[in-house]
Every structure is written in structure tokens, then in C-alpha cells.
Amino acid sequence: MEIDLGDGLAIRPWRRGDEPSLVVYANNRKVAGNLRDAFPHPYTPADARSWIDRATRQDPATSFAIASGVEAIGGIGLILGSDVFRRSAELGYWLGEPFWGRGIASRAVGAFTAWAFARFDLLRIEAGVFEGNPASARVLEKAGFTFEARLRKAATKEGRTLDLLLYARVKE
Numbered sequence: 001m002e003i004d005l006g007d008g009l010a011i012r013p014w015r016r017g018d019e020p021s022l023v024v025y026a027n028n029r030k031v032a033g034n035l036r037d038a039f040p041h042p043y044t045p046a047d048a049r050s051w052i053d054r055a056t057r058q059d060p061a062t063s064f065a066i067a068s069g070v071e072a073i074g075g076i077g078l079i080l081g082s083d084v085f086r087r088s089a090e091l092g093y094w095l096g097e098p099f100w101g102r103g104i105a106s107r108a109v110g111a112f113t114a115w116a117f118a119r120f121d122l123l124r125i126e127a128g129v130f131e132g133n134p135a136s137a138r139v140l141e142k143a144g145f146t147f148e149a150r151l152r153k154a155a156t157k158e159g160r161t162l163d164l165l166l167y168a169r170v171k172e
Contacts, residue, residue, distance in 0.1 A: 001064070003112065003115055005111060006107070008068055009107075010066075011065070011066055013055075013061060013064055013065070014051070014055040014056060014065045014072070018048070018052060018065055018067075019045060020071075021072045021073065023047075024096070025096025025097070025098075026043040026047075026094075026096075027042050027043035028097055033157065034094075034129075035092070035094055036092075037157070060080075062078040063075065063076075064076055066093075066095060073095060074095035074096055074104075074108070075094055076091075078092075078116055080122075088123070088124040089124070089125050089126075090126055091113065091125050092127070093108065093112075093127075105136075106138075106139045109143035109145075113143060113145075123170060124168055124170050128165065128167075130162045137167070141167070143169070150165055
């Protein structure tokens, strides 16, 4: 799978050799502070190797790199729902700080969401944003997601309990 985002950027599978750039861009408190605790900080070479091992063994593949022609600069993926939520998925994404503010994340989220609806039997893709992260909320809005709810005191990150803003895109 490869999705061309234009300007030499693409969404593609994680692969061996992505570890150095993964450490460079993931080892940033501003990135990790807006993601689940499963995304470590500090982000070490061992973390990168472990992630690449896990991502390259997924079946079906649901975790991908956002990459320039030279290196991985971020990540995007889905957690597929099960049981009564089998036609829903949760979207997650991150981008290295040097690439913020260029519209890359919005393009990636929009293109990846279209791919996911075509690839999987999904009717709903949702994403949560911690309060205080308006840039990520804007990424989702630009990619066609709609704000649905404020889940009060739903997440605890770095010792702070936060509201979670729930966004979704529904396949009509």
C-alpha cells in the first residue's frame, strides 16, 4: 500500500531503515504529549526497533509511515473495532514537529481515511483529541471529520485529567 500525498510525500508501510528518523521525530515531548501513553517518551532506538517489528507483522496492516522521499516523518494508523463496533475504527496520527503547519497531516488524514473506507468494511472512523490541542482538531476538520462530543475528564496524561474531543467521519 502506498498513498501519494503530493510534494514528494506518501503514506507507506513502515520498514527496516525507518528507525533513525523515527527516533529523531518521535523523541519529542510535544509529539508524545498529545498521544496515548503507549507512545513512549523518551523515544529510544529500542522503541523504534520494537515498533517497526510490530508494524511490519500486522495482518491486516493498519499502521503506516507518513514519509518524504528520504525518511519517515510521522505515522498514521487505525485500531479496528470488534464485536458490535466491527464497522468502526479509531484513527491515530502524528507528525514530526519540523513538518507542522504545512497541511501535511490534513492531507494524510483525508487520504488515509478514504483508503480505509475502501479497504475495510467500515462505516465510521473516529479520532479523539486532547483538550488544548486545537491544531489536531483543525487537522480532522480539514479532513472532513465532524466534532461530535466533549468527553469530560476522559483521559489522564502526564498527571493531568483532560477532556477528550471526539471527531468522526461517517461513510454515507
